[in-house]
Amino acid sequence: MSTSTAPTKRRAARHNDNGNGNGNGNGNGNGNGPPARVPAAGYAQPAPKPAAAAKLTSAKPQSPSGIQGLIGKRVAAATEHALDGPNQKLMRAQKPVWDALNKYYFRLETSGWDRLPGETSLLIGNHSGGSLTMDAWTFVFEWWLRFGTERVLHPTAHDVLMAAPGLGDYFRQVGVIPASRPGVTAALDAGCDVIIWPGGDVDAMRNWRRRDRAVLGGRKGFVRQAIRSGVPIVPVASVGGHDTVFVLSEGKWIANGLDRISGLKRKLRGTRLPIVLGIPFGLTIETIPTHLPLPAKIRTELLDPIYVAKDPERVNDREYVNSIYLEVESAIQSGMDRLAKQRRFPIFG
Secondary structure: OOOOOOOOOOOOOOOOOOOOOOOOOOOOOOOOOOOOOOOOOOOOOOOOOHHHHHHHHOOOOOOOOHHHHHHHHHHHHHHHOOOOOOOHHHHHHOHHHHHHHHHHHOOOEEEOHHHOOOOOOEEEEOOOOOOOOHHHHHHHHHHHHHHOOOOOEEEEEOHHHHHOOOHHHHHHHOOOEEOOHHHHHHHHHOOOEEEEOOOHHHHHOOOHHHOOOOOOOOOOHHHHHHHHHOOOEEEEEEEOHHHOOEEEEOOHHHHHHHHHHHOHHHHHOOOOOOEEEEEEOEEEEOOOOOEEOOOOOOEEEEOOOEOOOOOHHHHHOHHHHHHHHHHHHHHHHHHHHHHHOOOOOOOOO
């Protein structure tokens, strides 16, 4: 268990436009939790702290040529402009689409809003569904519906997705930032909430038979990030996303074979090339989206916050970092187990 007490000081509210998601902040799936406060008209998002801006500008990696160079350049640009999004005009324009998807296609239920701390937080979740993680997307849009511009959430994404033409540009417009220390640190320092899915491709591309298993991949950087930034961790559990496509094989053997020939793992920063069954192409090997998500019911729950030590030296305490990691992983798994029991049908329900 974590040892520090809950901070009492809330960071400054986040604003970057004078519009909000639905005008009343009551956009969660089942109506739980208090409605969000509507910000005053014309209230602008405060400029990032100089330190945050400096971290972003200094985050440009020295990328080699070829595919790695392309990915590096696009990710560097996304990191430098990480705090520009989300584009509120775009968010409002696509609201009818996401409203329909959340309510009728994925039948989203989101609970636990009352557990969200009033201060800036680092949310840690599981995500599913191959390269189209609809549980992640539905939660992010539900957050925007609830808080509008009052409390900005920056989702994170893999470098390959951030660098993909079209998709990466869309990601940046809706506020997605690269899952890197500079981008995440800058967002938290600016008073924005951030959600990370530490399991990455190992989590999103796990075999369908393990659809209700929390996979964080042993990646503990988020614990150190929370300590450095002085923010609480909010675990987020979700089930149903892995029923939007069927991952028949995680494709480790494919990735390993291609890696021997072309160094694919290093270039794409991934360890999986999953074989998925979906529409409209049937069986495919998926790195970027090749399927349309099936209409599975998605259930998501925000869990009790975990407060980490304030002493920055604890980032070097492996035992402490591991204990927080296990606490977060256990909380997410317990949440997934609880949500999975609510299924009315083995698939899609």
